[in-house]
Amino acid sequence: MRVLPYILAGVLSISFVGLKLYREVPMGKKIYADLSSLNRLLETPLVGSTDDSYYYFISAYAYYKNFLPVLEMVGGKYLVSFRFLSSWVFVPFMWLFKDHFPLAYIIFFTFAVMLLFVFLLEKLGVKTQIIFLMLFLISPIVFYHIPRLMLEGPTVVLILLFFLFNPVF
Amino acid sequence: MEINLVKEGKLVLYNVAKNFFNLIFLPTGKFTLLLKSPYLWFFVVYGIFVVCGIFRFLMFNSSLIPLLYLILVAIYSIYNPFGSIHSHRFKVVLIPFEVFFLGSWITKRRDIR
Numbered sequence: 001m002r003v004l005p006y007i008l009a010g011v012l013s014i015s016f017v018g019l020k021l022y023r024e025v026p027m028g029k030k031i032y033a034d035l036s037s038l039n040r041l042l043e044t045p046l047v048g049s050t051d052d053s054y055y056y057f058i059s060a061y062a063y064y065k066n067f068l069p070v071l072e073m074v075g076g077k078y079l080v081s082f083r084f085l086s087s088w089v090f091v092p093f094m095w096l097f098k099d100h101f102p103l104a105y106i107i108f109f110t111f112a113v114m115l116l117f118v119f120l121l122e123k124l125g126v127k128t129q130i131i132f133l134m135l136f137l138i139s140p141i142v143f144y145h146i147p148r149l150m151l152e153g154p155t156v157v158l159i160l161l162f163f164l165f166n167p168v169f
Numbered sequence: 170m171e172i173n174l175v176k177e178g179k180l181v182l183y184n185v186a187k188n189f190f191n192l193i194f195l196p197t198g199k200f201t202l203l204l205k206s207p208y209l210w211f212f213v214v215y216g217i218f219v220v221c222g223i224f225r226f227l228m229f230n231s232s233l234i235p236l237l238y239l240i241l242v243a244i245y246s247i248y249n250p251f252g253s254i255h256s257h258r259f260k261v262v263l264i265p266f267e268v269f270f271l272g273s274w275i276t277k278r279r280d281i282r
Contacts, residue, residue, distance in 0.1 A: 138264060155262050
């Protein structure tokens with residue numbers, strides 16, 4: 001196992017997250033979410049959030065509070081059916097890291113994607129210099145898309161895991 | 170309002186095909202604007218390499234992976250024939266496939282699958 005490509009991937013991941021924060025924190029976006037109520041969660045502009053992140057947060061908040069996509073609203077309990085299947089990816093981060101979940105989500109998936117890319121290339125037997133080249137090649141795309149509160153990160157991680165650990169192929 | 174099926178159908182097919190190629194070559198919907206930026210040229214060259222990698226896979230190896238890749242692109246092109254502001258997000262899902270094609274092309278190890 002070669003160590004240098006993994007170190008480069010780690011350094012690039014740190015810089016991606018750092019640059020994302022450097023870009024978005026002065027714009028007034030917050031690193032920490034307020035999970036005391038759904039309204040506060042939805043009203044806080046979070047680092048790395050896109051316009052549809054907040055649709056996922058509604059169901060994720062219901063899972064976080066009630067273990068089911070059920071929310072208490074206007075005196076009754078209602079099933080939140082909007083994106084209730086895919087929003088579960090946020091829930092383990094909410095349970096583990098509470099208010100820090102946006103930062104944890106961003107850091108986890110940026111590192112996971114970059115390190116799994118290196119793992120895939122190493123499994124294919126690509127030379128170290130070519131791994132470096134390909135890491136820099138995909139860097140702009142990873143930097144722009146993965147450190148965000150969206151499903152791109154988890155999807156890419158799933159596809160990479162499919163290539164790495166499937167018994168069929 | 171009257172709909173001319175032939176005329177509208179041609180337009181839809183044209184947009185599906187355009188979307189298909191836009192998704193394979195990274196800068197979605199922008200590289201048609203005469204490729205003024207060297208950044209766009211870079212991604213078109215990258216896309217050509219990826220297409221060569223896919224063809225190499227299809228010619229010399231009956232793998233399901235390039236077919237899966239092309240089916241994903243086709244489904245997205247048909248699902249959203251007139252493009253979207255979010256279509257570039259879908260491209261991110263295709264990057265692992267492309268890394269796989271290029272990586273296995275470079276090493277000539279196509280038996281991994």
